[in-house]
Amino acid sequence: MEELAPGFRFYPTEEELISFYLYNKLEGKRNDLNQAIDRVIPVLDIYDFNPWDLPQLSGELSRKDPEQWFFFIPRQKREAQGGRPNRLTTTGYWKSTGSPGYVYSSSNNLCIAIKRTMVFYMGRIPLGRKTEWKMNEYKVIQEEASSSTGPNPTARQEFTLCRVYKSSKCRRAFDRRPIGMQIGERSVQVSSDEARPSQNPQLMVDGSTFEVHAHENMILPFKWQWL
Amino acid sequence: MEELAPGFRFYPTEEELISFYLYNKLEGKRNDLNQAIDRVIPVLDIYDFNPWDLPQLSGELSRKDPEQWFFFIPRQKREAQGGRPNRLTTTGYWKSTGSPGYVYSSSNNLCIAIKRTMVFYMGRIPLGRKTEWKMNEYKVIQEEASSSTGPNPTARQEFTLCRVYKSSKCRRAFDRRPIGMQIGERSVQVSSDEARPSQNPQLMVDGSTFEVHAHENMILPFKWQWL
Numbered sequence: 001m002e003e004l005a006p007g008f009r010f011y012p013t014e015e016e017l018i019s020f021y022l023y024n025k026l027e028g029k030r031n032d033l034n035q036a037i038d039r040v041i042p043v044l045d046i047y048d049f050n051p052w053d054l055p056q057l058s059g060e061l062s063r064k065d066p067e068q069w070f071f072f073i074p075r076q077k078r079e080a081q082g083g084r085p086n087r088l089t090t091t092g093y094w095k096s097t098g099s100p101g102y103v104y105s106s107s108n109n110l111c112i113a114i115k116r117t118m119v120f121y122m123g124r125i126p127l128g129r130k131t132e133w134k135m136n137e138y139k140v141i142q143e144e145a146s147s148s149t150g151p152n153p154t155a156r157q158e159f160t161l162c163r164v165y166k167s168s169k170c171r172r173a174f175d176r177r178p179i180g181m182q183i184g185e186r187s188v189q190v191s192s193d194e195a196r197p198s199q200n201p202q203l204m205v206d207g208s209t210f211e212v213h214a215h216e217n218m219i220l221p222f223k224w225q226w227l
Numbered sequence: 228m229e230e231l232a233p234g235f236r237f238y239p240t241e242e243e244l245i246s247f248y249l250y251n252k253l254e255g256k257r258n259d260l261n262q263a264i265d266r267v268i269p270v271l272d273i274y275d276f277n278p279w280d281l282p283q284l285s286g287e288l289s290r291k292d293p294e295q296w297f298f299f300i301p302r303q304k305r306e307a308q309g310g311r312p313n314r315l316t317t318t319g320y321w322k323s324t325g326s327p328g329y330v331y332s333s334s335n336n337l338c339i340a341i342k343r344t345m346v347f348y349m350g351r352i353p354l355g356r357k358t359e360w361k362m363n364e365y366k367v368i369q370e371e372a373s374s375s376t377g378p379n380p381t382a383r384q385e386f387t388l389c390r391v392y393k394s395s396k397c398r399r400a401f402d403r404r405p406i407g408m409q410i411g412e413r414s415v416q417v418s419s420d421e422a423r424p425s426q427n428p429q430l431m432v433d434g435s436t437f438e439v440h441a442h443e444n445m446i447l448p449f450k451w452q453w454l
Contacts, residue, residue: 012234020233
């Protein structure tokens with residue numbers, strides 16, 4: 001598998017998600033760029049799945065992320081006709097929480113997207129039980145109808161972008177503990193060369209092979225290549 | 228400049244920092260790997276500088292990070308002789324805060340490093356004024372003296388690894404706002420193609436050129452290359 005150097009991973013800002021991934025997806029003019037984007041953020045009707053099935057369906061270049069998973073959701077027919085989207089799944093439903101927020105472009109401070117946060121409830125409306133599964137849904141701001149240039153304004157609604165995450169597990173990647181380790185728990189043991197697992201993967205760098213002290217959370221989606 | 232796809236950046240876990248970067252730096256056997264590591268985490272005696280001068284001295288592949296900056300600190304002579312390191316700078320000093328923590332390997336739950344958090348104070352001990360500049364210092368656990376194999380145990384102390392950050396600015400990269408934008412401030416304006424800045428950089432993908440809706444916070448340290 002192609003690998004990125006340890007510590008490099010897909011950890012986008014909201015602005016990158018909107019300005020690069022969602023804008024280019026909606027423009028859809030470049031087949032090779034689209035294929036590349038699909039490997040990071042695939043198109044998926046997430047309402048066909050339980051939230052806990054989504055991580056394994058996320059993009060091959062970001063699938064191992066233990067914190068968050070990204071998808072493009074195709075617009076539903078009823079939504080295209082002016083209705084509200086159907087957010088029921090087979091086991092529950094997604095429900096909006098709080099007020100919508102906005103994402104701004106840092107280059108000109110324009111509002112570029114609307115952000116809604118949703119929580120997944122198990123069961124049926126209105127008796128569902130709240131879960132720890134959450135989602136941010138981003139919708140590009142529709143261009144003014146008077147805009148005479150650029151692509152068809154309505155095309156911008158063809159996909160929304162969503163970020164699925166678990167509220168209780170959303171700890172900063174930086175200081176997350178090994179799985180199963182409680183915070184505050186200390187098992188101080190002296191590390192030695194012999195104690196290292198021998199099945200560490202090998203990395204190729206400029207034709208030489210190096211052992212990597214790898215672990216489950218390590219994400220290496222790209223080819224290891226220092227340029 | 229070589230570029231990484233938007234949203235991909237150096238955002239390491241503590242374990243990656245220790246198991247890959249610090250361990251390999253201390254082993255120091257591979258010149259080409261060392262050169263590669265230097266481009267991400269350079270060696271710097273950070274006590275020769277004010278903390279606010281450090282971001283621009285961080286590794287070329289992670290310099291644009293607005294949140295955190297990494298360095299290898301060479302061991303001081305006095306520390307090698309069993310003394311305490313000198314953490315004075317020309318304008319102030321770094322002072323430990325809280326108890327030391329530990330970093331564990333997720334593959335075998337061994338403790339691989341000691342972590343100390345420090346705060347920068349302006350002025351002279353003990354009258355300094357606390358600042359928002361903080362640092363995590365990681366020191367690899369020294370191997371047992373009885374270890375008969377592997378490198379010289381003391382070699383493992385040649386460098387510590389530090390992560391410098393500002394406590395008030397340490398917001399998750401994911402939802403950080405454009406610089407100068409207050410949280411809750413809303414300047415809703417409809418985005419249009421014409422409003423986009425025309426000086427966006429071009430990205431090369433498989434020989435084709437694409438415009439990127441770039442912004443100051445975008446980190447593109449690698450060549451853009453979908454493999």
